[in-house]
Amino acid sequence: MPKGQIEHANLSVTDPDRIARLFKELLSWEERWRGPSQKYGWSLHVGDPENGATYLALYTGDHVKGKYDKGQPLNHVGLLVDDLSAAEKVVAQHGLKPFGHDDYDPGERFYFFDWDGIEFEVVSYAGGASGEGQ
CATH class of the missing domain: 3.10.180.10 (2,3-Dihydroxybiphenyl 1,2-Dioxygenase, domain 1)
Structure with a gap:
């Protein structure tokens, strides 16, 4: 039977930089990537620097209302x-x-x-x- 873990969650947010600052202080995480998403907006990835497979994708664009x-x-x-x-x-x-x-x-x-x-x-x-x- 395969064994797995959650790699990431993708959250639609109005201000990715603001919530990334919270996670950096709260969890000692770091920004791992930012750039355009495949559709409509952009993402900032913030996660555990010791476990690169654990992160949150913070997604935004004009369509994100919160x-x-x-x-x-x-x-x-x-x-x-x-x-x-x-x-x-x-x-x-x-x-x-x-x-x-x-x-x-x-x-x-x-x-x-x-x-x-x-x-x-x-x-x-x-x-x-x-x-x-x-």
């Missing part, structure tokens, strides 16, 4: 961090509001919406309910 209802087009994107408290401070410094703080298996978490209404879950397995992980 402000989707929760669950349209996706429910949320999960981000794994080693220090939940520090991650929450970064989110708040970017003017975003963390909410939904929970601690249950497999770890502690909080959520936030970005400027385009995309929901992110930030989770840490270090010291959470299960105590497993990193």
Whole structure:
């Protein structure tokens, strides 16, 4: 049976540079590429410099309006961090509001919406309910 992992998610956003700055500070990611997309706009790729196969494609163009209802087009994107408290401070410094703080298996978490209404879950397995992980 094949084994795999998520390589990337492609998110439609109104300001790729703005959200890339958040991910650079929140996850210690780096910009890996930017350029025109195959249709209608352009993309900025930001990801883990140690694992080049893990990144987010931040896509924009005149047709991207932002402000989707929760669950349209996706429910949320999960981000794994080693220090939940520090991650929450970064989110708040970017003017975003963390909410939904929970601690249950497999770890502690909080959520936030970005400027385009995309929901992110930030989770840490270090010291959470299960105590497993990193």
